[in-house]
Amino acid sequence: MKTRERILHKSLELFNTLGEPNVTTLLISDELDISPGNLYYHFKSKIDILSELFDWYEHEMLALLDVPNEPMDIEDQWFFLHLIFESIARYRFVYQDVVNVMERHERLKHRFQKIITKKKAATLSILSSLQTQDSLRASDSEIEALCENIILTATFWISYAIVAGKHVDESVLSRGVYQVISLVVPYLEGEQRQQLQQLKQAYL
Amino acid sequence: MKTRERILHKSLELFNTLGEPNVTTLLISDELDISPGNLYYHFKSKIDILSELFDWYEHEMLALLDVPNEPMDIEDQWFFLHLIFESIARYRFVYQDVVNVMERHERLKHRFQKIITKKKAATLSILSSLQTQDSLRASDSEIEALCENIILTATFWISYAIVAGKHVDESVLSRGVYQVISLVVPYLEGEQRQQLQQLKQAYL
Numbered sequence: 034m035k036t037r038e039r040i041l042h043k044s045l046e047l048f049n050t051l052g053e054p055n056v057t058t059l060l061i062s063d064e065l066d067i068s069p070g071n072l073y074y075h076f077k078s079k080i081d082i083l084s085e086l087f088d089w090y091e092h093e094m095l096a097l098l099d100v101p102n103e104p105m106d107i108e109d110q111w112f113f114l115h116l117i118f119e120s121i122a123r124y125r126f127v128y129q130d131v132v133n134v135m136e137r138h139e140r141l142k143h144r145f146q147k148i149i150t151k152k153k154a155a156t157l158s159i160l161s162s163l164q165t166q167d168s169l170r171a172s173d174s175e176i177e178a179l180c181e182n183i184i185l186t187a188t189f190w191i192s193y194a195i196v197a198g199k200h201v202d203e204s205v206l207s208r209g210v211y212q213v214i215s216l217v218v219p220y221l222e223g224e225q226r227q228q229l230q231q232l233k234q235a236y237l
Numbered sequence: 238m239k240t241r242e243r244i245l246h247k248s249l250e251l252f253n254t255l256g257e258p259n260v261t262t263l264l265i266s267d268e269l270d271i272s273p274g275n276l277y278y279h280f281k282s283k284i285d286i287l288s289e290l291f292d293w294y295e296h297e298m299l300a301l302l303d304v305p306n307e308p309m310d311i312e313d314q315w316f317f318l319h320l321i322f323e324s325i326a327r328y329r330f331v332y333q334d335v336v337n338v339m340e341r342h343e344r345l346k347h348r349f350q351k352i353i354t355k356k357k358a359a360t361l362s363i364l365s366s367l368q369t370q371d372s373l374r375a376s377d378s379e380i381e382a383l384c385e386n387i388i389l390t391a392t393f394w395i396s397y398a399i400v401a402g403k404h405v406d407e408s409v410l411s412r413g414v415y416q417v418i419s420l421v422v423p424y425l426e427g428e429q430r431q432q433l434q435q436l437k438q439a440y441l
Contacts, residue, residue: 130336131400135400136399178415179419185390185397185416186386189389189392193393195336196350
């Protein structure tokens, strides 16, 4: 791996474990055993590194959220949800210090808000598809509130787990998927509801 | 107000608006138009200020969470929820930078986790009381997942609003109460459900 790539990967690791506000470029060069000058040759400041890692995150998340228009079956939908949680975990520095990071970087804030908007649109599209298939029964205002709660849970589940003292591993991600499924189940009808209840157990 | 009190109130304001990690003791003394030496006379470091403000928050929250054992009627329960959201807003610096603040202050993390545990117990007690009154129909595992989603929503609603670019005002708090009610409604039976649906509208 080239130095530039190594800097980015190490920074991602440090941001995720220590929180972006607590990582300095000096720490990054120290951890890589390179001189601060060498790091500076590739990146003029921590913001440049942060910005490039945010590009990675944004690229991955937007590709994921580009939900196909044809209806997904229910297993696909939860697989999709699992991919979203994995991506959030991979870039958890964005989420765990989200208010702080966004307040200090106005441009990232704007891009993050666009991602949230896309997440809402993808969620609404999934819920509406369930609604037209008569699998989900809810009023429009219920769907709106449900959608908001799904995004909130997906956005902050990992922060919540960290604060509760948990190590972010596969079981924490699965539990996040489980919690989101729990939000939807009460609105589902008959067969779909049973199918999802069963699927839910797999995540416990 | 004595200087000591003024320092605490100004710090709370600055922590809430700028985020605790971005506030220095120099900024606090500057904003109060007192010398850094004068501030230092009262507080040896920012951590001392943070710790005392956390005491205030903890005191207020634990008093609130000391839910009486007799069953509350449904209006009382939502009034209680509103008080919780107000308290979270008053001390939002704890929540909006929660991962960062807790990672840097191990002792506060422990105390915050105890508050979360108390919140869960209070929520469970309310849900169980609804269950024994036959107002709520849910299995034990559903109640457990519901409880977790309620705490998550209450804990991160304000962070979510800030990231979405909203100014934290009365309408944001009300919407938080609304979102929590939305989590519970699908499990309620007949009259209670209608009552809560109506109450919910008042929060929109």
